[in-house]
Amino acid sequence: MPRAIVLTNPTSGKGRGARMRDEALPRFHGAGWRTTALTGRDADEALDLARVAAAEEPDVLVVCGGDGMVNIGIQAVAGTGVPLGILPAGTGNDFARYFDLPRGDGAAAAVRILHGAPRTVDLARIADRYFGCVLAAGFDAVVNERANRMRWPRGQMRYNLATLAELPVLRPLRYVLELDGVERQVEATLVAVGNGPSFGGGLRITEGALLDDGLLDVVLIKPLTRRELVRTYPKLFDGSHVTHPQYERHRVRRVTVACSGIVGYADGERFGPLPLTVESVPGALQVIA
Template identity: 45%
Template sequence: MNSGAAAAASGAGAAPGAVTLLVNPAAGGSTGERVAARAARRLLGRGVEVDVVAGRDAAETRERARACVSAGAGVLAVAGGDGMVHLALQELAGSSTALAVLPTGTGNDFARVLGIPSANPDAAADVLIGGVRRSIDLGRCSPPEDADRPLWFGTVLTSGFDSLVVERTDRMRWPRGRMRYAAAVMAELGRLRPLPFTVEADGHEEHLEAVLVAVGNTAFYGGGMRICPHADPGDGRLAVTAVGPATSGQLLRAFPRIYRGTHTTHPLVRTFHARRVRLHTPGMRAYADGEPAGALPLHAEAVPGAVEVLVPR
């Protein structure tokens, strides 16, 4: 877990002796099921009580998560990627049930923030045994016409070029994994254009031309890109990164820097913090944790200590 989030931790109690494993067999083939079964065997071998819960689709999986929280589950462990984590956060936010992640997705950005190893299922499962419980912030967003139904996000809310890339990625069936995202990026670069954004940050409104605006609760999105390297999920603020009217060549050359988080020194990039952000540009949608968040305009805010998570010691 990053140092800022660790510093904002509310407590460091040991993981409880009972765990609920949430699996969505429809997501990511059978990988989530295999990892969950392996983790269950490992936990049972260590004397931990395990309850494996599966949903046939995203809607049923969310219902199962809601039931686990309502029943007072101590820990809900999600076997999946950022989409599964996003689904679980909608039910876990504001509850006393802690989230644990067994990463099996393509990007695993939320797991990366928590310091959960994605390449070692046994080490990830061991966090459920010997990890510590932390409290971190979440982002919460809603369109103005539906403010009573907010959407929670753990990583990044983004719009502009990134929205178009996500939409294209979802339409593609080949290639698989990270290469599909990279292919979508290359395709959208050929159509790159700046957009007239209105960004209101803590009541201060500004109009700017940008190819993308990202609002981060945490730093990572897109499988390890540090789009908001100044984000800290323990400071009660959102980190905003706006990329100005770059050409496709400029944006392409900047991608290696985005993975390192050094793009923020580029003259076309602006970064700042805000507790509340309103984002708008005509005819554009936003995505949060890589999932649809709705059409702009959207309001987003940081909610301090909104969820408890299990992280390595």
Template identity: 45%
Template sequence: MTRRIALVVNPTSGKGLGARVAPVVRARLESAGLSVDTYETTCAEDVGRISADVIGSGADAVTLVGGDGTIHLGAQVLAKSGMPFGVVPAGTGNDFARGVGIPLKDPAAAADLIIAGNTRSVDLAVAEGEFITTVVAGGFDSLVNKRANAMSWPKGNSRYTVATLAELRTFSPLEYIVTVDGEVIETKAMLVAVGTGPTYGGGLQICAGAEIDDGVLDVTIIEPVSRLTLLQLFPKLSKGTHVGHPAVRALRGRSVRIESPGITAYADGEPLGPLPVDVTIAPGALTVFA
């Protein structure tokens, strides 16, 4: 039975949301009789370091308060450790929590999952020696990310809207070689995404229908379409209704290689490195309160 929780808080996640929800979570856990040790991170490296220190320290479980970047860093240490892992979403995307079914806007309800003590094993992807908790992608979306990250204006999600429109002006379909369990696909495409779960970018269901515990990777290839059609497709990602469009190809496998010259792959919302990239599945690598 879980009795002692290490609460690792990224106070800057979600523009300060992590700092605001942490007291709510701590109070909820303590009201249920749990002992809580709180650790605040001051830099990205702290997440992994603190998580590593907690393993073997006497804590029964780790709970991370933060967004997908925080979860990604914690997963590097906690995967395969067997230590139960709680998540309180406090970022801008929260796609890992969404895929697992953790309440996104109710930190007390997320804490209740830890109190209840029920766990499930979920899959992780592995790419470039890192565990990936959501999606690896490269193409139009990564070019938009790169452009948006270089912009100082506008602020917030509007940057991505402006970056998308700017990138559309010059974007042309890319040459890809995609290999899924040994099957080689040579095609032009707008983007290729590989996920353990369905969403990236704060709820865009790029790999609609993906299950986070089925032991396989879901692959989505969006083949060449006009700029207008691409603009029409992107809103459909929110509901997963892009599936079935003739330009959208869905595959599944345990090993995927993506090749395309000059493109950077993004994983869990952050740059992973230039293509090519090999992605494999690590079934049941993480034990999560859910």
């Protein structure tokens, strides 16, 4: 009898996490699976529970929540061979978007896990922490830092308002990059390092990034005026910003990003002040897709 351990963030998506879990569990039971349902009181406890769960070697560790919850699951199962299943119940759900998983429908997402097959994908790693989506390391990180301090509104609109609030103080940032051992100094509005193509609820900043090529996509958006940034922002939703003359892309196995006063964010989680060194870890994760 297959076994799934289901770890939930019940507050994801204004309570969608608990609702999606409750929609999913009957599907697992109806298919003859044994399930163990766990809930962490906070991120630290959720990570502890995820690691204990992975050590039990279930057929799948299912995380129910947003990209932050997926990131917790990734820390627990990376390199273990335990597949990750996802019930997407958050605001952005970018990692789930990569696999075209049903969002907001627990029963449909559970059916994908029941009938799907493991897909092996890469992860990005900073020290001993992994991420699956994109490291934000510029204006986008500044926006994320502000958005995380905002209590209203929720969802994509919070990031839009945070962007507008930061626009008046927009300035070029001076970076030192080391791209596979080659140092480069550059001024840019932002630098993003992608394991996958999008962050922030479908903003395709690292358009073209592949999950299984063993490479990171490093995108630079060189200095823009406020007007030009506002004009370019909507193009991130379909990836058409790649034609902008201030866009630059590098594909590397390892990158160090240094810039004074910037805190890096990945999978919506605070990873810490720059400099940060990111390396690709090929084939580190299995996702039921």
